[in-house]
Amino acid sequence: MIDRTIRSSIERLKDARNAVILAHNYQPPEVQEIADIVGDSLELSRRAASTAAETIVFCGVRFMAETAAILSPDRAVLLPDEYAGCPMAEMITAEALRTLRREHPRAMVVCYVNSTAEVKAESDICCTSANAVQVVRSLADVAEIIFVPDRHLGDHVSRQVGRELILWPGYCPTHARIRKADIDRARARYGEVCVMVHPECQRDVRDAADEVLSTGQMCRYARQSSLRRFVVGTEPGLLHRLALENPRKHFYPANPQATCPNMKRTSLEKILWSLQDMAPRIAAPRQVGDRARKALDAMLAVTESCSPT
Numbered sequence: 001m002i003d004r005t006i007r008s009s010i011e012r013l014k015d016a017r018n019a020v021i022l023a024h025n026y027q028p029p030e031v032q033e034i035a036d037i038v039g040d041s042l043e044l045s046r047r048a049a050s051t052a053a054e055t056i057v058f059c060g061v062r063f064m065a066e067t068a069a070i071l072s073p074d075r076a077v078l079l080p081d082e083y084a085g086c087p088m089a090e091m092i093t094a095e096a097l098r099t100l101r102r103e104h105p106r107a108m109v110v111c112y113v114n115s116t117a118e119v120k121a122e123s124d125i126c127c128t129s130a131n132a133v134q135v136v137r138s139l140a141d142v143a144e145i146i147f148v149p150d151r152h153l154g155d156h157v158s159r160q161v162g163r164e165l166i167l168w169p170g171y172c173p174t175h176a177r178i179r180k181a182d183i184d185r186a187r188a189r190y191g192e193v194c195v196m197v198h199p200e201c202q203r204d205v206r207d208a209a210d211e212v213l214s215t216g217q218m219c220r221y222a223r224q225s226s227l228r229r230f231v232v233g234t235e236p237g238l239l240h241r242l243a244l245e246n247p248r249k250h251f252y253p254a255n256p257q258a259t260c261p262n263m264k265r266t267s268l269e270k271i272l273w274s275l276q277d278m279a280p281r282i283a284a285p286r287q288v289g290d291r292a293r294k295a296l297d298a299m300l301a302v303t304e305s306c307s308p309t
């Protein structure tokens with residue numbers, strides 16, 4: 001009953017504010033259900049760049065809202081919980097990246113979008129987990145490539161593309177909780193299944209999987225596959241979308257404990273309050289935003305010129 005009241009208040013305010021609600025695949029189910037668009041970072045950043053709405057409520061973590069603000073500087077971008085950060089994004093600073101660049105003057109920097117605006121501003125091109133391989137392949141003529149901040153995604157890309165990358169030693173603490181033993185246990189328990197894992201997982205987990213895919217790619221793969229049973233090696237929030245889109249198929253989390261506490265900070269109440277108060281509002285400082293935008297635009301240009309993976 002309370003939820004229904006909150007939902008209708010959100011809908012009313014959304015119209016009044018000319019707002020769109022974007023939710024990442026890892027958000028709690030009730031948040032995904034009230035969102036206009038649910039997707040991965042790439043889908044959401046594209047949508048943020050093209051929306052006509054004056055207000056974007058970004059249900060995710062800070063770097064995602066910041067990316068939306070950089071791509072849409074004339075819109076109000078709200079992050080319902082201002083403390084929803086990303087530990088991996090905090091594992092590198094702009095200063096540390098500048099130092100690394102000085103050590104490798106011929107290198108270009110590829111920066112995973114799971115990073116701060118300041119770090120993006122020091123980078124040449126961004127990537128998401130869905131397009132990282134395409135982005136690095138597009139740099140075939142470049143002498144050296146620095147990849148920040150996720151060493152596991154970087155390792156995955158390096159093996160796919162067949163070239164060495166200079167990797168920053170960052171990682172996602174949530175995906176680090178998924179272990180090879182979880183995959184072995186799931187195979188023993190569920191029998192004939194397809195194991196899909198995210199490239200933020202460690203190498204032995206990726207090697208034990210059938211497919212290594214971003215969350216958007218997992219959704220597409222599950223829809224198109226004739227298989228019925230899937231073990232999902234990523235944040236379990238994705239299972240809500242997978243189950244909704246594939247009611248006849250079965251999805252099991254590789255490790256149900258591998259939840260991201262930051263992604264779970266969003267609630268219906270916080271969405272409502274953010275629309276009422278038009279806060280917390282996220283923006284990047286102008287100069288940083290302009291430079292970060294160049295790296296994001298470079299990524300979107302590569303993605304648009306290649307067919308989706």
Ligand code: SF4
Pocket residue numbers: 061085086087088089114172173174175235260261262263
């Ligand atoms: S799942 Fe990992 S990378 Fe994504 S927001 Fe949480 S900590 Fe950051």
